[in-house]
Amino acid sequence: MPLWTVHHTPGIFSDAEKYQLASTIADHYEKVGLPRFYVVTLFQEARPEDFYIGGEPVPVGVRVVIDHIARRNPDQESRRRTARWIRQMLQPHLERHTGLQWEFHVDETSEDLWMINGLVPPPGGSDAERHWAAQNAATPY
């Protein structure tokens, strides 16, 4: 359910660094109880001529778009907590780049409009979800 799309200019991440970041992200969601296979991370490279900040092509830039589906924050304080939690995942991977602007935002969408392998995922926090998490696989329940 969390879908992370990481737009980046060339040279920001090696393949090994992409793997590390994707693992960090999956670790964090797993720690709060989500099945690990829910976490999809896509990297999309864009040339500076395709990546503009403030109307200027940038040599280095990272823009992360995150879709949250299985969990929804009930109020402003929990949304802000979620933003700080996401910052924790990204900051160690990004702050070593000099002159890099990195930005993220999260969109929250309905869990009713979501399926994995044609199955309706179990309700958040349910026994069935814990079973999916333990198996790390989507199985009929």
Place this chain on the structure above:
Amino acid sequence: MPLWTVHHTPGIFSDAEKYQLASTIADHYEKVGLPRFYVVTLFQEARPEDFYIGGEPVPVGVRVVIDHIARRNPDQESRRRTARWIRQMLQPHLERHTGLQWEFHVDETSEDLWMINGLVPPPGGSDAERHWAAQNAATPY
């Protein structure tokens, strides 16, 4: 209005299979009354080193992101019906791949923030919309 973005690893779809899937999707929306040209389907290929599930690069993976604008589901049951309707479109094209995880989710956004060729599309279900559907083109109304 429906915008389908199909993220996939290499080798999942041939160009002919992309065409077939895009046609299937357009057929379904047309059958429920939408102008066929509303339906945009984009395919975006990602190398396994750019496509992670549960923190691991995957040899095969499909992640579909769908934006719905012209129609909005009023309640949970209709959202679930929509999800099952989307499953029908995807499943025949995807279930033959062994070991493939495929996932989709839908985001619903406001029709007030949407234009085609600089025109405000007619209200859903209106005569003007039926005219656009019959012509399969956006014309001033």
Place this chain on the structure above:
Amino acid sequence: MPLWTVHHTPGIFSDAEKYQLASTIADHYEKVGLPRFYVVTLFQEARPEDFYIGGEPVPVGVRVVIDHIARRNPDQESRRRTARWIRQMLQPHLERHTGLQWEFHVDETSEDLWMINGLVPPPGGSDAERHWAAQNAATPY
């Protein structure tokens, strides 16, 4: 905060035309008070075999997806005004292409789930935001 993703078939924009469009977009947001560096514009080219309208691969096509975060429209009339304002930015760059279908939609998401360089952006319209705009940089405040 505004994130513009411009999906397009090959040959629609030269690099110089991408730069011009990205500048136009940044100019418009700056004029309404946003820090210029908030505006990120990404171009993503797709072959006709990856870009379908109404189930058919298209030789020319443009589909723009816009995320608005820092500002939210309170009602239908202001959403429609925003759509017309966006049309102004796009139309001069696109209407000269014969046979081109171009479409955009905007998604509005929560400012609480958004950070730049690990910082919570200041509230819209605040002195701190004006300071960021004047500096054109994200600094602790």
